[in-house]
Amino acid sequence: MFSRMSPSITNMIRMDHTHVVAAFHQYQVDTPPRVKKGLADNICLALEVHAQLEEEIFYPALREVSPDEFTEKAQPEHDRMRELIAQLRALQSTDPAFDNTLFELMQAVLHHVADEETQLLPKAERLLSGQLSEMGAHMTRRRMQLVGPRTGELAGGMARAMSTGTVLAAAGALAAAGGLLLASRSHPNARGRWVNPAKWGH
Ligand SMILES: [Fe+2]
Ligand SMILES: [Fe+2]
Numbered sequence: 001m002f003s004r005m006s007p008s009i010t011n012m013i014r015m016d017h018t019h020v021v022a023a024f025h026q027y028q029v030d031t032p033p034r035v036k037k038g039l040a041d042n043i044c045l046a047l048e049v050h051a052q053l054e055e056e057i058f059y060p061a062l063r064e065v066s067p068d069e070f071t072e073k074a075q076p077e078h079d080r081m082r083e084l085i086a087q088l089r090a091l092q093s094t095d096p097a098f099d100n101t102l103f104e105l106m107q108a109v110l111h112h113v114a115d116e117e118t119q120l121l122p123k124a125e126r127l128l129s130g131q132l133s134e135m136g137a138h139m140t141r142r143r144m145q146l147v148g149p150r151t152g153e154l155a156g157g158m159a160r161a162m163s164t165g166t167v168l169a170a171a172g173a174l175a176a177a178g179g180l181l182l183a184s185r186s187h188p189n190a191r192g193r194w195v196n197p198a199k200w201g202h
Contacts, residue, residue, distance in 0.1 A: 008132035009058055009139050010121045016050045017113045024106050026161075029099055037093040038160025040102055044085045045153060047109065049146050051078045053139050061135060062120065065127045074120070077112045084108060 007015075020043055027039045055078065063071045084105040091098045124132065147154070 006133050006137035006140065008125075009135035010124055010132055012136050012139055013050075013054065013058065013121060014117065016046065017117065020046050020050070020109065021113070023161075024109075027102065033093040033098075034160050036098065036102075038157045038162070040088060040093065040098070041157030042154065042161060043102075043105075044088060045150060045157065047081060047085065049143060049150075051081065052146060053142060054078075056142060057135060057139050058124070061128060061131065062124050066123060071120070074112070074116070077108065081105065081108055081112070 023039055023043050023046070027036060027043075031039070055075070059071050059074060084101060088098065088101045088105060091101060128135070
């Protein structure tokens with residue numbers, strides 16, 4: 001029942017991408033360091049959870065029906081992203097290298113997201129159309145498991161990012177990272193949009 005009502009995994013993936021990019025758009029060179037740190041923390045956490053979900057659920061299913069080059073290229077791109085996340089976490093947000101590392105990370109992410117959205121997701125929608133909703137439900141369950149132990153981290157990043165009013169970006173990154181609170185209080189509708197956004201209180 002829940003599976004049938006779940007948004008497709010491909011729309012969930014698009015939604016995660018949108019939230020990360022929206023948080024990134026709030027990050028500018030003159031953003032206060034404390035807010036930069038909050039935004040970066042939330043972006044990194046969102047990316048880690050998203051990459052793991054794709055690797056566990058989405059890529060293997062696609063690889064089975066289409067064992068081509070692209071899914072082989074996607075994994076090294078995730079690995080590169082994780083390296084940049086580790087570099088970013090080792091820096092202070094007051095360090096000029098912090099901006100450059102974040103921008104390098106987002107350059108890699110935007111490139112990767114463009115390939116996924118123009119090649120991988122349409123391919124999945126052609127080849128796996130009957131399974132996408134069930135896979136979406138699986139992704140939601142797994143997301144809750146992954147984000148549950150990290151809610152403190154998420155809240156810390158949120159608090160910093162919110163301190164000067166970048167609430168929407170923080171909320172976007174939070175949703176991308178977890179969807180945990182949303183998933184526990186409301187259901188995504190069939191178009192992949194989360195119902196009841198007023199729960200965010202903003
Ligand atoms: Fe990916
Ligand atoms: Fe992705």
